Amino acid sequence: MAKQTIKPELQIRYPYLDRNVGAGCLFGLGLVAFIDEAVFHQLLHWHHFYDKSTTGIGLVSDGLFHAFSWFATIGGLFMFADLLRRKALQLHRWWGGSLLGSGTFQLYDGTIQHKIMRIHQIRYVENVIVYDLIWNFTAITMILAGSMFLIRSKKDQGKHGRISSNES
Template identity: 30%
Template sequence: MSDTADDHRRSLLLWGGVFGFGLGALVDVMVFHQVFQTHHLLSGFYDPLTYDGLRTNVMFDGLFSLGMLAIMGVGMAMLWRTANRATRPLSSLVVGGGTLVGAGVFNVFDGVVDHYLLGLHDVVHGTEAYNPHWVVVSLLMLGAGFLVLQLAERREGPTAATEEATE
Protein backbone atom coordinates (compact mmCIF):
# COMPACT_ATOMS: atom_id res chain seq x y z
CA MET A 1 0.00 0.00 0.00
CA SER A 2 1.71 3.19 -1.13
CA ASP A 3 1.31 6.33 0.86
CA THR A 4 1.86 9.74 -0.61
CA ALA A 5 4.02 12.31 1.13
CA ASP A 6 0.89 14.31 1.99
CA ASP A 7 -0.82 11.27 3.56
CA HIS A 8 2.32 10.46 5.53
CA ARG A 9 2.66 14.02 6.80
CA ARG A 10 -1.05 14.20 7.67
CA SER A 11 -0.84 10.93 9.63
CA LEU A 12 2.23 12.13 11.53
CA LEU A 13 0.50 15.41 12.34
CA LEU A 14 -2.78 13.76 13.39
CA TRP A 15 -1.30 11.05 15.58
CA GLY A 16 1.37 13.36 16.96
CA GLY A 17 -1.49 15.71 17.89
CA VAL A 18 -3.46 12.91 19.58
CA PHE A 19 -0.33 11.89 21.51
CA GLY A 20 0.30 15.56 22.44
CA PHE A 21 -3.29 16.04 23.61
CA GLY A 22 -2.89 13.19 26.11
CA LEU A 23 0.62 14.27 27.07
CA GLY A 24 -0.49 17.85 27.71
CA ALA A 25 -3.25 16.58 29.99
CA LEU A 26 -0.90 14.29 31.92
CA VAL A 27 1.68 17.04 32.41
CA ASP A 28 -1.17 19.27 33.66
CA VAL A 29 -2.23 16.64 36.20
CA MET A 30 1.31 15.89 37.36
CA VAL A 31 2.43 19.50 37.73
CA PHE A 32 -0.70 21.36 38.80
CA HIS A 33 -2.86 18.70 40.45
CA GLN A 34 -0.15 16.69 42.17
CA VAL A 35 2.90 18.92 42.70
CA PHE A 36 1.19 22.29 43.28
CA GLN A 37 -1.97 20.57 44.60
CA THR A 38 -4.31 22.95 42.83
CA HIS A 39 -6.38 22.90 39.63
CA HIS A 40 -8.11 19.62 40.55
CA LEU A 41 -10.53 18.43 37.89
CA LEU A 42 -13.80 19.00 39.75
CA SER A 43 -12.75 21.55 42.37
CA GLY A 44 -15.55 23.83 41.16
CA PHE A 45 -18.01 21.27 42.57
CA TYR A 46 -16.09 19.49 45.34
CA ASP A 47 -14.13 21.76 47.68
CA PRO A 48 -10.56 20.41 47.71
CA LEU A 49 -9.90 22.16 51.02
CA THR A 50 -12.04 19.55 52.80
CA TYR A 51 -10.91 15.96 53.30
CA ASP A 52 -13.85 14.44 51.39
CA GLY A 53 -13.59 17.04 48.64
CA LEU A 54 -9.87 16.40 48.18
CA ARG A 55 -10.41 12.62 48.08
CA THR A 56 -13.14 13.02 45.46
CA ASN A 57 -11.01 15.37 43.35
CA VAL A 58 -7.97 13.10 43.54
CA MET A 59 -10.09 10.12 42.46
CA PHE A 60 -11.44 12.01 39.43
CA ASP A 61 -7.93 13.32 38.65
CA GLY A 62 -6.76 9.69 38.59
CA LEU A 63 -9.62 8.54 36.34
CA PHE A 64 -8.91 11.47 34.04
CA SER A 65 -5.22 10.49 33.96
CA LEU A 66 -6.13 6.92 32.97
CA GLY A 67 -8.26 8.25 30.11
CA MET A 68 -5.45 10.50 28.94
CA LEU A 69 -2.97 7.60 29.12
CA ALA A 70 -5.30 5.68 26.82
CA ILE A 71 -5.42 8.61 24.38
CA MET A 72 -1.62 8.91 24.50
CA GLY A 73 -1.33 5.17 23.89
CA VAL A 74 -3.56 5.34 20.81
CA GLY A 75 -1.54 8.28 19.47
CA MET A 76 1.77 6.49 20.08
CA ALA A 77 0.53 3.22 18.57
CA MET A 78 -0.68 4.99 15.45
CA LEU A 79 2.57 6.96 15.17
CA TRP A 80 4.45 3.66 15.40
CA ARG A 81 2.21 2.15 12.72
CA THR A 82 2.64 5.19 10.47
CA ALA A 83 6.42 5.08 10.88
CA ASN A 84 6.61 1.34 10.15
CA ARG A 85 4.42 1.52 7.05
CA ALA A 86 6.10 4.56 5.57
CA THR A 87 8.41 4.48 2.62
CA ARG A 88 10.11 7.68 3.80
CA PRO A 89 11.85 8.57 7.05
CA LEU A 90 9.91 9.74 10.06
CA SER A 91 9.88 13.53 10.37
CA SER A 92 10.70 14.33 13.98
CA LEU A 93 9.85 18.00 13.35
CA VAL A 94 6.35 17.13 12.14
CA VAL A 95 5.81 14.75 15.07
CA GLY A 96 7.20 17.31 17.53
CA GLY A 97 5.13 20.11 16.05
CA GLY A 98 2.02 17.94 16.08
CA THR A 99 2.68 17.00 19.70
CA LEU A 100 3.00 20.67 20.69
CA VAL A 101 -0.17 21.52 18.77
CA GLY A 102 -2.03 18.66 20.48
CA ALA A 103 -0.85 19.77 23.94
CA GLY A 104 -1.81 23.35 23.10
CA VAL A 105 -5.26 22.24 21.93
CA PHE A 106 -5.80 20.38 25.20
CA ASN A 107 -4.76 23.38 27.28
CA VAL A 108 -6.82 25.88 25.26
CA PHE A 109 -9.82 23.55 25.59
CA ASP A 110 -9.18 23.22 29.33
CA GLY A 111 -8.79 26.97 29.77
CA VAL A 112 -11.82 28.02 27.75
CA VAL A 113 -14.30 25.17 28.22
CA ASP A 114 -13.40 23.79 31.67
CA HIS A 115 -12.49 27.09 33.34
CA TYR A 116 -14.95 29.52 31.75
CA LEU A 117 -17.86 27.68 30.11
CA LEU A 118 -18.37 24.73 32.48
CA GLY A 119 -16.80 26.16 35.63
CA LEU A 120 -15.27 22.78 36.51
CA HIS A 121 -12.21 24.34 38.10
CA ASP A 122 -9.82 27.29 38.11
CA VAL A 123 -6.05 27.28 37.83
CA VAL A 124 -5.86 28.18 41.53
CA HIS A 125 -8.74 27.14 43.80
CA GLY A 126 -11.02 29.97 44.79
CA THR A 127 -9.77 32.58 42.31
CA GLU A 128 -10.18 33.14 38.60
CA ALA A 129 -7.17 35.47 38.58
CA TYR A 130 -4.85 33.03 36.77
CA ASN A 131 -7.35 31.68 34.22
CA PRO A 132 -6.51 34.31 31.55
CA HIS A 133 -2.80 33.56 31.98
CA TRP A 134 -3.52 29.86 31.44
CA VAL A 135 -5.26 30.59 28.15
CA VAL A 136 -2.46 32.91 26.98
CA VAL A 137 0.27 30.35 27.76
CA SER A 138 -1.85 27.66 26.07
CA LEU A 139 -2.16 29.79 22.93
CA LEU A 140 1.60 30.36 22.99
CA MET A 141 2.13 26.58 23.17
CA LEU A 142 -0.23 26.13 20.23
CA GLY A 143 1.63 28.83 18.30
CA ALA A 144 4.98 27.20 19.07
CA GLY A 145 3.65 23.96 17.59
CA PHE A 146 2.64 25.75 14.40
CA LEU A 147 6.08 27.41 14.22
CA VAL A 148 7.76 24.00 14.47
CA LEU A 149 5.49 22.75 11.67
CA GLN A 150 6.48 25.74 9.52
CA LEU A 151 10.13 24.98 10.23
CA ALA A 152 9.52 21.39 9.13
CA GLU A 153 7.95 22.62 5.91
CA ARG A 154 10.96 24.86 5.18
CA ARG A 155 13.53 22.18 6.01
CA GLU A 156 11.84 19.30 4.26
CA GLY A 157 10.52 21.30 1.33
CA PRO A 158 7.22 20.73 -0.41
CA THR A 159 5.77 17.22 -0.32
CA ALA A 160 5.98 14.93 -3.32
CA ALA A 161 2.28 15.35 -4.09
CA THR A 162 2.67 19.13 -4.10
CA GLU A 163 5.69 18.85 -6.40
CA GLU A 164 3.76 16.62 -8.84
CA ALA A 165 0.85 19.06 -8.92
CA THR A 166 3.13 21.98 -9.84
CA GLU A 167 4.87 20.16 -12.72
Template identity: 35%
Template sequence: MTKENKNLFTAGFILGLGILGAIDGVVFHQLLQWHHMIMSPNIHLEIYTDGLFTAAFSALMVWGAIKIFRDAKKGELGHNGDIFLSGILIGGGVFNLVEGIIDHHILQVHRVNPMAENPLLYDLAFLASGVVLILIGLWLKKLGQQAEQA
Protein backbone atom coordinates in the same frame (compact mmCIF):
# COMPACT_ATOMS: atom_id res chain seq x y z
CA MET B 1 1.40 17.54 3.00
CA THR B 2 1.89 13.88 2.16
CA LYS B 3 -0.39 11.22 3.62
CA GLU B 4 2.56 9.90 5.64
CA ASN B 5 3.25 13.28 7.22
CA LYS B 6 -0.48 13.83 7.86
CA ASN B 7 -0.46 10.54 9.77
CA LEU B 8 2.63 11.71 11.68
CA PHE B 9 0.99 15.05 12.50
CA THR B 10 -2.22 13.36 13.67
CA ALA B 11 -0.30 10.97 15.92
CA GLY B 12 1.65 13.92 17.34
CA PHE B 13 -1.59 15.83 17.93
CA ILE B 14 -3.12 12.90 19.85
CA LEU B 15 0.09 12.48 21.85
CA GLY B 16 0.17 16.23 22.53
CA LEU B 17 -3.30 16.10 24.05
CA GLY B 18 -2.16 13.25 26.31
CA ILE B 19 1.24 14.71 27.15
CA LEU B 20 -0.18 18.09 28.21
CA GLY B 21 -2.82 16.23 30.20
CA ALA B 22 0.00 14.33 31.92
CA ILE B 23 1.96 17.51 32.63
CA ASP B 24 -1.20 19.18 33.94
CA GLY B 25 -2.02 16.17 36.12
CA VAL B 26 1.45 15.74 37.57
CA VAL B 27 2.43 19.39 38.03
CA PHE B 28 -0.86 21.07 38.92
CA HIS B 29 -2.96 18.26 40.40
CA GLN B 30 -0.32 16.28 42.28
CA LEU B 31 2.76 18.40 42.96
CA LEU B 32 1.16 21.83 43.49
CA GLN B 33 -2.23 20.35 44.52
CA TRP B 34 -4.03 23.30 42.95
CA HIS B 35 -5.95 22.16 39.95
CA HIS B 36 -8.22 19.26 40.88
CA MET B 37 -10.83 18.36 38.27
CA ILE B 38 -13.56 19.59 40.56
CA MET B 39 -13.43 21.87 43.58
CA SER B 40 -15.02 20.10 46.50
CA PRO B 41 -14.60 19.92 50.27
CA ASN B 42 -14.62 16.14 49.73
CA ILE B 43 -10.97 15.26 49.03
CA HIS B 44 -11.96 11.69 48.06
CA LEU B 45 -14.17 13.06 45.29
CA GLU B 46 -11.37 15.36 44.10
CA ILE B 47 -8.91 12.44 44.00
CA TYR B 48 -11.45 10.20 42.23
CA THR B 49 -12.12 12.76 39.48
CA ASP B 50 -8.38 13.38 39.10
CA GLY B 51 -8.03 9.61 38.62
CA LEU B 52 -10.61 9.67 35.83
CA PHE B 53 -8.65 12.51 34.25
CA THR B 54 -5.43 10.47 34.51
CA ALA B 55 -7.15 7.52 32.82
CA ALA B 56 -8.32 9.77 29.96
CA PHE B 57 -4.94 11.33 29.18
CA SER B 58 -3.24 7.95 29.54
CA ALA B 59 -5.67 6.52 26.98
CA LEU B 60 -4.78 9.36 24.60
CA MET B 61 -1.07 8.57 24.88
CA VAL B 62 -1.71 4.86 24.25
CA TRP B 63 -3.91 5.74 21.26
CA GLY B 64 -1.17 7.99 19.82
CA ALA B 65 1.45 5.26 20.27
CA ILE B 66 -0.80 2.65 18.62
CA LYS B 67 -1.42 5.02 15.70
CA ILE B 68 2.32 5.45 15.20
CA PHE B 69 2.88 1.69 15.34
CA ARG B 70 0.06 0.88 12.89
CA ASP B 71 1.00 3.60 10.41
CA ALA B 72 4.68 2.59 10.55
CA LYS B 73 3.76 -1.07 10.04
CA LYS B 74 1.82 -0.11 6.88
CA GLY B 75 4.68 2.10 5.66
CA GLU B 76 2.40 5.14 5.97
CA LEU B 77 4.28 7.15 8.60
CA GLY B 78 6.27 10.25 7.71
CA HIS B 79 9.62 11.09 9.23
CA ASN B 80 9.54 14.91 9.38
CA GLY B 81 10.48 15.94 12.92
CA ASP B 82 9.04 19.44 12.55
CA ILE B 83 5.67 18.04 11.48
CA PHE B 84 5.65 15.57 14.40
CA LEU B 85 6.64 18.17 17.00
CA SER B 86 4.12 20.64 15.56
CA GLY B 87 1.38 18.06 16.12
CA ILE B 88 2.47 17.58 19.72
CA LEU B 89 2.58 21.32 20.42
CA ILE B 90 -0.71 22.08 18.69
CA GLY B 91 -2.39 19.13 20.46
CA GLY B 92 -1.04 20.35 23.80
CA GLY B 93 -2.16 23.90 23.11
CA VAL B 94 -5.63 22.71 22.14
CA PHE B 95 -5.75 20.73 25.39
CA ASN B 96 -5.01 23.85 27.44
CA LEU B 97 -7.47 26.02 25.53
CA VAL B 98 -10.36 23.54 25.53
CA GLU B 99 -9.85 22.42 29.14
CA GLY B 100 -9.39 26.00 30.30
CA ILE B 101 -12.37 27.47 28.46
CA ILE B 102 -14.76 24.65 29.32
CA ASP B 103 -13.74 23.81 32.90
CA HIS B 104 -12.52 27.19 34.17
CA HIS B 105 -14.88 29.59 32.41
CA ILE B 106 -18.01 27.84 31.10
CA LEU B 107 -18.64 25.09 33.68
CA GLN B 108 -16.57 26.73 36.43
CA VAL B 109 -15.86 23.34 38.03
CA HIS B 110 -12.36 24.36 39.05
CA ARG B 111 -9.62 27.00 38.82
CA VAL B 112 -5.90 26.60 38.15
CA ASN B 113 -5.03 28.06 41.55
CA PRO B 114 -8.24 28.57 43.52
CA MET B 115 -6.38 29.79 46.62
CA ALA B 116 -4.56 32.60 44.79
CA GLU B 117 -5.37 36.23 45.50
CA ASN B 118 -6.40 36.55 41.84
CA PRO B 119 -7.34 33.07 40.49
CA LEU B 120 -8.46 34.56 37.17
CA LEU B 121 -4.86 35.57 36.45
CA TYR B 122 -3.78 31.91 36.66
CA ASP B 123 -6.70 30.81 34.49
CA LEU B 124 -5.82 33.39 31.83
CA ALA B 125 -2.13 32.40 31.92
CA PHE B 126 -3.22 28.77 31.38
CA LEU B 127 -5.18 29.86 28.28
CA ALA B 128 -2.28 32.00 27.07
CA SER B 129 0.08 29.03 27.34
CA GLY B 130 -2.26 27.11 25.05
CA VAL B 131 -2.21 29.91 22.48
CA VAL B 132 1.60 30.10 22.61
CA LEU B 133 1.92 26.33 22.09
CA ILE B 134 -0.45 26.45 19.12
CA LEU B 135 1.40 29.38 17.53
CA ILE B 136 4.79 27.68 17.91
CA GLY B 137 3.28 24.47 16.56
CA LEU B 138 1.84 26.25 13.51
CA TRP B 139 5.22 27.85 12.83
CA LEU B 140 6.96 24.45 13.04
CA LYS B 141 4.31 22.88 10.82
CA LYS B 142 4.97 25.54 8.19
CA LEU B 143 8.71 24.88 8.39
CA GLY B 144 8.07 21.14 8.06
CA GLN B 145 5.84 21.63 5.04
CA GLN B 146 8.45 23.87 3.40
CA ALA B 147 11.12 21.22 3.95
CA GLU B 148 8.80 18.61 2.48
CA GLN B 149 8.37 20.67 -0.70
CA ALA B 150 12.11 21.36 -1.08
Protein backbone atom coordinates in the same frame (compact mmCIF):
# COMPACT_ATOMS: atom_id res chain seq x y z
CA MET C 1 1.62 18.53 -20.62
CA ALA C 2 3.19 18.31 -17.16
CA LYS C 3 1.64 15.93 -14.68
CA GLN C 4 2.15 16.04 -10.89
CA THR C 5 3.49 12.74 -9.60
CA ILE C 6 4.93 11.61 -6.33
CA LYS C 7 8.60 10.66 -6.33
CA PRO C 8 8.98 6.87 -5.82
CA GLU C 9 10.90 7.22 -2.55
CA LEU C 10 8.08 9.33 -1.14
CA GLN C 11 5.13 7.22 -2.22
CA ILE C 12 5.12 5.57 1.20
CA ARG C 13 5.42 8.83 3.16
CA TYR C 14 2.98 11.02 1.24
CA PRO C 15 -0.29 9.29 2.25
CA TYR C 16 0.70 9.56 5.93
CA LEU C 17 1.18 13.35 6.15
CA ASP C 18 -2.00 13.85 8.16
CA ARG C 19 -1.33 10.81 10.35
CA ASN C 20 1.91 12.47 11.52
CA VAL C 21 -0.12 15.46 12.69
CA GLY C 22 -2.83 13.28 14.24
CA ALA C 23 -0.32 11.12 16.13
CA GLY C 24 1.42 14.25 17.40
CA CYS C 25 -1.88 15.86 18.45
CA LEU C 26 -2.96 12.79 20.40
CA PHE C 27 0.44 12.47 22.08
CA GLY C 28 0.62 16.20 22.89
CA LEU C 29 -2.91 16.26 24.30
CA GLY C 30 -2.18 13.24 26.49
CA LEU C 31 1.19 14.52 27.65
CA VAL C 32 -0.02 17.97 28.68
CA ALA C 33 -3.06 16.43 30.39
CA PHE C 34 -0.72 14.08 32.28
CA ILE C 35 1.55 16.96 33.32
CA ASP C 36 -1.48 18.99 34.43
CA GLU C 37 -2.80 16.09 36.49
CA ALA C 38 0.56 15.14 38.02
CA VAL C 39 1.75 18.66 38.84
CA PHE C 40 -1.39 20.67 39.66
CA HIS C 41 -3.60 17.88 41.04
CA GLN C 42 -1.15 15.54 42.79
CA LEU C 43 2.01 17.47 43.66
CA LEU C 44 0.73 21.00 44.32
CA HIS C 45 -2.82 20.03 45.38
CA TRP C 46 -4.20 23.18 43.71
CA HIS C 47 -7.37 21.53 42.44
CA HIS C 48 -9.07 18.31 41.35
CA PHE C 49 -10.47 17.68 37.90
CA TYR C 50 -13.95 18.14 39.37
CA ASP C 51 -14.06 20.44 42.40
CA LYS C 52 -17.81 20.92 42.81
CA SER C 53 -18.31 17.93 45.11
CA THR C 54 -16.57 16.03 47.88
CA THR C 55 -12.85 15.33 48.04
CA GLY C 56 -13.61 11.67 47.28
CA ILE C 57 -15.43 12.56 44.06
CA GLY C 58 -12.57 14.93 43.20
CA LEU C 59 -10.07 12.09 43.59
CA VAL C 60 -12.16 9.74 41.45
CA SER C 61 -12.39 12.42 38.75
CA ASP C 62 -8.60 12.84 38.94
CA GLY C 63 -8.18 9.08 38.44
CA LEU C 64 -10.43 9.07 35.37
CA PHE C 65 -8.63 12.12 33.98
CA HIS C 66 -5.28 10.42 34.60
CA ALA C 67 -6.45 7.28 32.77
CA PHE C 68 -7.66 9.40 29.82
CA SER C 69 -4.32 11.21 29.62
CA TRP C 70 -2.37 7.94 29.57
CA PHE C 71 -4.65 6.35 26.96
CA ALA C 72 -4.16 9.40 24.73
CA THR C 73 -0.38 9.43 25.27
CA ILE C 74 0.02 5.70 24.62
CA GLY C 75 -2.31 5.87 21.61
CA GLY C 76 -0.20 8.68 20.16
CA LEU C 77 2.98 6.65 20.76
CA PHE C 78 1.49 3.59 19.03
CA MET C 79 0.70 5.79 16.03
CA PHE C 80 4.27 7.18 16.19
CA ALA C 81 5.68 3.62 16.18
CA ASP C 82 3.46 2.72 13.21
CA LEU C 83 4.77 5.73 11.28
CA LEU C 84 8.35 4.66 12.08
CA ARG C 85 7.64 1.11 10.94
CA ARG C 86 6.20 2.37 7.65
CA LYS C 87 9.13 4.80 7.21
CA ALA C 88 6.54 7.57 7.05
CA LEU C 89 7.54 9.61 10.12
CA GLN C 90 8.02 13.31 9.46
CA LEU C 91 9.25 14.82 12.70
CA HIS C 92 8.44 18.44 11.82
CA ARG C 93 4.81 17.47 11.24
CA TRP C 94 4.73 15.24 14.34
CA TRP C 95 6.22 17.96 16.59
CA GLY C 96 3.84 20.49 15.07
CA GLY C 97 0.94 18.20 15.89
CA SER C 98 2.28 17.61 19.41
CA LEU C 99 2.46 21.32 20.16
CA LEU C 100 -0.90 21.93 18.52
CA GLY C 101 -2.53 19.14 20.58
CA SER C 102 -0.90 20.35 23.80
CA GLY C 103 -1.87 23.96 23.28
CA THR C 104 -5.40 23.17 22.15
CA PHE C 105 -6.05 21.00 25.20
CA GLN C 106 -4.60 23.61 27.55
CA LEU C 107 -6.62 26.43 25.96
CA TYR C 108 -9.78 24.29 26.16
CA ASP C 109 -9.02 23.58 29.82
CA GLY C 110 -8.30 27.23 30.59
CA THR C 111 -11.37 28.64 28.86
CA ILE C 112 -14.12 26.01 28.73
CA GLN C 113 -13.42 24.04 31.92
CA HIS C 114 -12.16 26.92 34.08
CA LYS C 115 -14.37 29.81 32.98
CA ILE C 116 -17.48 28.47 31.25
CA MET C 117 -18.14 25.15 32.99
CA ARG C 118 -16.35 26.25 36.20
CA ILE C 119 -15.54 22.66 37.17
CA HIS C 120 -12.29 23.87 38.73
CA GLN C 121 -9.88 26.80 38.78
CA ILE C 122 -6.13 26.61 38.31
CA ARG C 123 -5.64 27.71 41.89
CA TYR C 124 -8.08 28.98 44.45
CA VAL C 125 -6.63 32.38 45.29
CA GLU C 126 -8.07 35.89 45.37
CA ASN C 127 -6.37 37.05 42.15
CA VAL C 128 -6.82 34.02 39.87
CA ILE C 129 -6.59 36.18 36.72
CA VAL C 130 -2.77 36.10 36.86
CA TYR C 131 -2.82 32.29 36.78
CA ASP C 132 -5.44 32.31 34.00
CA LEU C 133 -3.40 34.69 31.84
CA ILE C 134 -0.20 32.67 32.22
CA TRP C 135 -2.08 29.40 31.57
CA ASN C 136 -3.82 30.65 28.43
CA PHE C 137 -0.76 32.56 27.15
CA THR C 138 1.25 29.32 27.39
CA ALA C 139 -1.51 27.50 25.49
CA ILE C 140 -1.62 30.09 22.71
CA THR C 141 2.19 30.03 22.46
CA MET C 142 2.12 26.23 21.98
CA ILE C 143 -0.63 26.52 19.34
CA LEU C 144 1.33 29.17 17.43
CA ALA C 145 4.58 27.18 17.65
CA GLY C 146 2.82 24.02 16.44
CA SER C 147 1.22 25.94 13.57
CA MET C 148 4.61 27.33 12.57
CA PHE C 149 6.08 23.81 12.51
CA LEU C 150 3.25 22.67 10.23
CA ILE C 151 3.51 25.70 7.93
CA ARG C 152 7.27 25.22 7.69
CA SER C 153 6.89 21.52 6.89
CA LYS C 154 4.53 22.34 4.01
CA LYS C 155 6.98 24.92 2.63
CA ASP C 156 9.85 22.43 2.97
CA GLN C 157 7.88 19.81 1.04
CA GLY C 158 7.49 22.19 -1.89
CA LYS C 159 11.13 23.32 -1.75
CA HIS C 160 12.65 19.86 -1.59
CA GLY C 161 10.60 18.40 -4.40
CA ARG C 162 8.35 16.11 -2.42
CA ILE C 163 6.05 16.32 -5.42
CA SER C 164 7.80 16.53 -8.75
CA SER C 165 6.71 17.32 -12.30
CA ASN C 166 7.15 14.56 -14.84
CA GLU C 167 6.28 14.71 -18.49
CA SER C 168 3.75 12.13 -19.58
